[in-house]
Amino acid sequence: MKKLSNVKDPRQPGKIKHKVAVLLLSGLLSFVFQKTSGREANRELTTPTFLENLKLFIPGLEAMPHQDTLKRFLAVMDLNELEQAHIELIIEFIKSKKFTRYLIANCYPLAIDGSQKYTYDFPWAEECQRRTINGEEQYYCYTVEASLAFRGGLTIPLCTEFLNYMEGDVESTKQDSELKAFRRLRRSSRGTFRN
Known part of the structure; x- marks a missing residue:
């Protein structure tokens, strides 16, 4: 609190x-x-x-x-302030060894995964990804998320990066990709969880 x-x-x-x-x-x-x-x-x-x-x-x-x-x-x-409070809380838990019993091979296991959040038949934001399925245009929100993935199924999200249509090559209809989003995620979180 x-x-x-x-x-x-x-x-x-x-x-x-x-x-x-x-x-x-x-x-x-x-x-x-x-x-x-x-x-x-x-x-x-x-x-x-x-x-x-x-x-x-x-x-x-x-x-x-x-x-x-x-x-x-x-x-x-x-x-951003809410995200910062979230990160500070996780760092505090790590420093106070709250996760020690969940470690795998004495390490903090990090999982990075992409997931689709929403799909609509209209563009609710210019950043949403686009695709055509059975001749129908779809607009969707996709994220790449880094999480602590402990044994027993406990996962705690660390940070999220949204795929953004405008980050891709709009002229050639080449959209943003998970790999590009991962690189942005890595850049934005670099140094946050170091000793």
């Missing part, structure tokens, strides 16, 4: 009801409990029983924010 509290709050101070850490925690819990919509998260993460149990872990928690509040906050916050 302390790392999440360090993220700068771009909201107007007089209108703040929930602290940054509580907002981000509600978003994390929505993903952890695999809530498929804001409405479902509002319904299930604000029940009295859930709040009482959560208060056992987070003293001083008064209420969970509405998911619309989280959505508005995420729209204006600097996502």
Whole structure:
């Protein structure tokens, strides 16, 4: 919670009801409990029983924010700060040897993989990749992600790079590739996880 509290709050101070850490925690819990919509998260993460149990872990928690509040906050916050808080937390876990029992051959196993996130039949952003299947144009979001991949199936994402149509050769319709995205990922994360 302390790392999440360090993220700068771009909201107007007089209108703040929930602290940054509580907002981000509600978003994390929505993903952890695999809530498929804001409405479902509002319904299930604000029940009295859930709040009482959560208060056992987070003293001083008064209420969970509405998911619309989280959505508005995420729209204006600097996502780089959230990424930095995430990286600092992982580095802290590594330094405090929290992952020692999960090491493989006394090493931190790193997995790098590409995955497709969304597919639509319309271009929702100029960066999305394009392809034609059965004469139909598809637009999709593709990422290359580096994760710690421990034994027992535990994976912790470290950093993500999105494939970007504009990074490719637009004139010859040659799109961005996983290899190019991997190189950008390597450049952007170089030095972050060194001793």
